Amino acid sequence: MRAAGAVDVAGHASETTLAPEKVEVQKGWGGQSVPRREDKRLLRGEGVFVDDVKRHGMGYLHFVRSPYAHAHITRVDVSAAEALEGVYGTLTGEEVAALTEPFFQISSAPGSQLKDYALAVGKVRYVGEPVVAVVAETRELARDASELVEVEYDPLPAVVDARRALEPDAPVLHEEAGGNLMWQGLYSWGDLDAAFAEADRVIEIPELHFHRFNSTPLECDGALVEYNRGVGQWTIHCNNQFPGFAAIMMGPAMRVGLDKLRFVTQDIGGGFGNKITSHPQLVVCCLLARKLNRPIQWTEWRTDFHLSMSHCNERWFRDTQVAVKEDGTLLGFRTKTLDDAGAWLRYEPLGGVIWAQVTPGMYRWRHIEVEFTQVVTNKAPASPNRGYSRMQHLWFTERVIDIVAHELGLDPVEVRKRNYIRADEMPYETPNGCVYDSGDYARMLDLALELVDYGSIPQRRAEARARGKLLGVGIGSTLDSGTNNFGQSRLINPDLQFSGNNEVATVKLDIFGEIVVTLGTTPQGQGHETTAAQVVADILHCPLEDVHVRAGHDSYWNSHAGFSGTYASQFAVTGLGAVKGATEMLAAEIKKLAAAVFQCPEEALELADGGVRIKDNPDAFLPFMACGAIVNANNAGLPEDLDVSLNCRYVYRPPFQLPDLERKYGNLTLTYAVQIHVAVIEIDPDTGYYEIVDYAAVDECGKRINPQIIEGQVMGATAQAIGAAMWEAYEYDEDGNLLTPNFYDYHVPHALDMPPLHTAAIECPSPFTPLGTKGMGEGGGAGIHAICAALQDATGVVVTDSHNPYQRVWRLLQEGAR
């Protein structure tokens, strides 16, 4: 295992096999791989994660969960639990139904009809659904008491396979919705009839399946919730990664204004989207903190996380038809998408439109029709997971490319290059009105192929065969669209009142010259404290160590807005856009102040060496410490009209318009980072066991503020994709029991599982963002696409599933032998 060769300005990985890209010489901190500033506390065991937060007299919460996939709740008796010494109290679904409103539903009808509460009310719909909450003096006692809660169920038949959910005799999860169909929409762009008439060939793909898994952050969900009875306000120490979303879900449900919900985070042990939808559990904590008049501590157990939190969207692509020319030119496709939301719509059906950010994938075809149908099943609720909804669609488009190449007997590299959107076409408007901001896909593919020494593949294939192994090469080319236009939610439900996006930063200069930055974001390892400081130091011309970025998020800082959080590949655009804006405001104020002090025009001033000076007279120098002291503590005699606070708040708002709802047309995301991966695998044909023997990942995400952090995101996304492709799956039996509820059965990759990795990067600055950056970090599932393609290449059999454990590969080989 070796990480070799980033083609980048920093050149920190020196084992590159490639000539460095020409990159403009960087001045200042931006573009440098500055070691992370958050590391010291984390390395010393001094981070503050949610389970580290303690309060006097706090009670430990444990959930009693459903053992059935589908059942009526006929009786709940908490009296024995409450009678146990050391138990502080309980909360039942009946109480929740009385104390709260159902959560707001994003969906239009019929999904809008769901009555979703923080605990199961009257019925359970998946194994592991929270039914009762018990609070006790210790963790152990809370679990003991949970055993004493008596719940009687009247079991019902379950529907586990989405393809069964719409059959007339299928069990219905939500009677109020009249069936299991939640949302359906027809997306059609271009002229499908003309495309299919022009086609030399129509490739038919009966069924493709993208499987269920998630990123399993190592820290599970949790909260420490305090209720301030006097002011009616909750303080929610948590690891929720999108407090803005949690707030708009929780406030109306709890019948309180958002001022009553204070969210606080510091260090978060991984998120990957999986920590967006913890609002039901947070509501339970809030209700119990008020009911029992004591702080409530909830730390989710690993098994509970696997049973109930944020599985990625399982998706079927059926009856796909692809219109192609004999030479491999792609004209268009139509498909029927069936998406499995699990039991509840917690963030869904947004997945029903989010995929459309990347409608054509990387390719130039203009005629596309997708009939999107989302259903509920008796499984854990689906919610965002790294690459949310786009990953599924991009896997589909990559599968289509390789299947087309297979059917036409063409080289997958050539089919890609023939159809990739070209660098000279950027910015490129897709058939549905999204604008790909920049990129050079063909160049990236060349780099990736070079990193695995593609020219030697025929020889290596022969060598492998001589050893009794089947060698295969696969490409995964994919997009990481970032900075959502929330107006796309209106394609799901025209009545919604969301659009655009925003993020907030404040930058202030304090009495002793401290430059203090607060963010609205909730980082989970992305290094915001470091990259924000790099941007600030460059604008203020000061040493990096003079910039202090507060760790985490706190609603009390007033440095957040409706979409604040860390999700959907956007910090480098929205977060740093806000940081840049606030810092530029501060720089302007510093000059305004100095102009008053020095009695000179502002234009005569410049920021340098941690202060402000007159350009032509460097001796006239006011250090930041003096600026901070004058305004904050020594301001007598300053001109009355001098409007300077040295405490600047900036809200970054991307330039978005509402999409056209009739045509389902408009720009849904601001930036499109790119990943092109190549996997080389070897299969043992006797067993189906396979290994990745070589791997390349090439990244493009516009201007890079900290290349090392970006490469770290590429590596992490790659590892997760490899895990998902080979080992990780949430599999259910026909009764709806999860077969992989812990790390014994759900194998995530460990150090020995990692293949040799080569990385490289190019920069195509985004023309649309304040710093030329693009949001990145999700990786678009490139590794899944690449491994599927490599398996197909090695076996000669079309791969139709995103998850390919060894036994499935063995079956593929048997199919190929027939």
Next chain:
Amino acid sequence: MQIRVTVNGTTYERDVEPRKLLIHFLRDDLDLTGSHIGCDTGNCGACSVIVDGVLLKSCMLLAVQADGANVETVEGLAADEELTPLQRSFNEHHALQCGYCTPGMLMSATALLRENPSPSEAEIEKALQGNICRCTGYWNIVEAVKAVTR
């Protein structure tokens, strides 16, 4: 039950429930929250500590089993300095992102390097096999450990 445990050089006497896990004893009773919990099954290694010189997962041991033992946790690594060479190497090689697995990784790597100051890459990977990281893909962690081998 009354137990007496030395952690990072400080001896603690506490009355604990016999069923309390060592990790909960460290985190809840001693407020040593550097060691973390990432699973219920002993797979993830976030709670790894060194007990009487042996690397152990502290969720797989009862607190009462540590009676009389000498326990080392992440908080004790850099007692006399800001960061140990291993910790510095993690920083330089970007071997951590969210940092949740990091204390366990450091303890596993520390135990390895005490036993074998010159491990091969394969030996490093094997030594870290019991520690799950979901952020980094391990490449930089292995590089960080490799950089402090002799």
